Amino acid sequence: MGVGILRALICCLVCFSLLMAAPFCEARKAKPVHNTPRKAEVAAPVTEPAVPAAVQQITQIRWLMQKNTEVKDTFLRLVLDVTGPVEADAVIVNTPAPFLAVQIKGAVPGGGDSSLQLDGQIAGAAHLTGEGNNSRLMIALETGTVLSDCRIFTLPPDSAAHKPFRLIVDISTPAPDPGFRFTPGLKDKIIVLDPGHGGSDAGAVGPGGTREKTVTLAVAGDVKALLEKAGAKVYLTRTGDDDVFGPLAAAREELQARVDVAQRYNADLFISIHANAAANPLARGTATYYYKKTAYDALLAYEIQKGMVRAGALKDKSFFPANFYVVKYTSMPAVLVELAFISNAGEERLLGDVKFQETMARGIVEGVDRFFMQTSAQED
Template sequence: MDKIICRLVVFLGCVLGLWGMLAMDCQAAPSHELETFHYKTHTIDGRKWLRIEIGMSRDKLDFEVAENPEKPYQLLILMKNTKRGDVKENIGLDRKIARYMTLKKTNKNDLQVMVAVDTSLEQHEYKVYTLEADKKSRKPYRLIIDIAADPPKPKEKPKQTDIPADEIIKEVRGRTIAIDAGHGGSDSGAIGPSFLKEKDVTLKIALEAARILRGNGARVVMTRYEDVDVYGPLATDKDELQARVDVARRDPSVEIFVSIHCNAFTNPEANGTGTYFHYHSGRDSMLAQHIQNEMVRATGLRDRGIHSARFYVLRHSRIPATLVETAFITNPNEERMLASASCQHAMALAICRGIGSYFRNISS
């Protein structure tokens, strides 16, 4: 009898142990956990912004963004498979752009972030996105919530009447293209012997390229329209470059990414135009080659060819991407070209023609 009782006890212990293990599996900790929280206000191009940064325990966060239809001042972000960790449940914010933020579980595994703005979300531009970890600056993978003190700027309408007939590029009609004017704001880029700044040249060429593309029926997404940092003040190099990539990532209709730069070297005799790509598919090098061909044809500069490179904006773009080194700003002759409005127009037009040639090639 004692043996039977012992066997029953052992059996029940095994069953209960197995049940406990299954219960633990069912209640396993979410794969994401909030580790840090920080917010700051800053000014970009005269506009005040509130930035909320939530540090995560790991990357690849799945989240959804919505506005509360019953309370139009509430921005809701549902973070899938996430727990709050040591971050407070209720957090006061700047009280001018946003009043407070609350964190609460919606079910066993999901966490809802609610940000209450001062008036209504209709009166604020906002962006919600993630940033990769930056080991150099000791920043983890982050969820970013940017909220402006004012509504979005009205979208610029494409001008269809200001493009001369010799600039018609029918292949770009209906396409969506991201144009990145290299450097900007606190980052001047390279500076020529006559003190011409790369950030000023790239912006002028980028704006001219956008004008030509829009005039031909394309939709253009710009990383910057003015002399500003894309990420904002006090950004690390990685934050700034990732912000440029994110401009294109946030718009699923963007088909290609073109970054515009000026080359530089310690030897002032270095010269020519070159284009770079990072191999994701054959389309990256194809885009680079078509733009390079048109740049050489339009400028008559030395053909430095196309090259594979590990530039951040190329490596992290999920669409065909290229970086154009228009000319050497450190070369006195090429610096004069880059300062010329007619040359800036010729380079912008060459980039647009290269884009058109690329789309014609992939459509054939």
């Protein structure tokens, strides 16, 4: 490892020790609105934290570069092999040098402290150290990496492939300057809501007969009411059980018609609302998707996902880049949310419940509000 990077990481160790003296706060809540990018940011917790039964060992750490050709994204992936389940949290700290600090709870380095040279483009080096029954992984970042460029999650053992429990850290290439300048608050923001499906397209249908198009329109109406109460200007791509382009339109025509609504109103944000479905009736949870046009798309997905999970208390399936037409071809930050699985009988009942619809709408609005707080703070 280069002397400069090693010295920076050692200095970061000291700073991180002081930082970790305070309890970890819930994702993003720890960052005050007035903070600039030189302050600490709290990252998303592991998507599915498992309570470790005993202290585990980190047996190997490795890295590779990966490309998601569908969304044209290159990212650095670090894989930590662990003997059993662990939990992890992370923070980004930009002083004295930018780095991602991952706190791994319930696992220690099996072979002692170790260092690893990385690609040098997204991250320069990683240093794994033990502390009691826990470990810290510190990754020296390139300038420009923000919280929403990083994802931390776990993978269960795969006996068929002879793979153990794994902790994954993905760091994407920083997105270009978004070109948008936002102020805090919802007042006077222009937001387009897209209730998924409608008209001739029912969307997914639950085992009890609940139609996705009905749920999405109801939730969009709730979101609209809350946003307008806060002073935002809100437009819906459809206000009834209608096709947006027209009956029997080709899929591309229908999707483009929804994009056109956002473009016509010069929206600040575009939010497409859906319910998920899967062949497995036990599939469950809330997820959010974005296309990485700018750094703000991922940030919007992050904030809305966390808002919905906090509100609805369903399984956090995280936020992901995706090649969905409506988020790819809108020029403003855009997301597609999957409220819950309509194919799951229990979640279908929730989706049809007026109170749950209102709860998820509040989660979306809270996420939007935090998004504007975060973007305005980054621009200060």
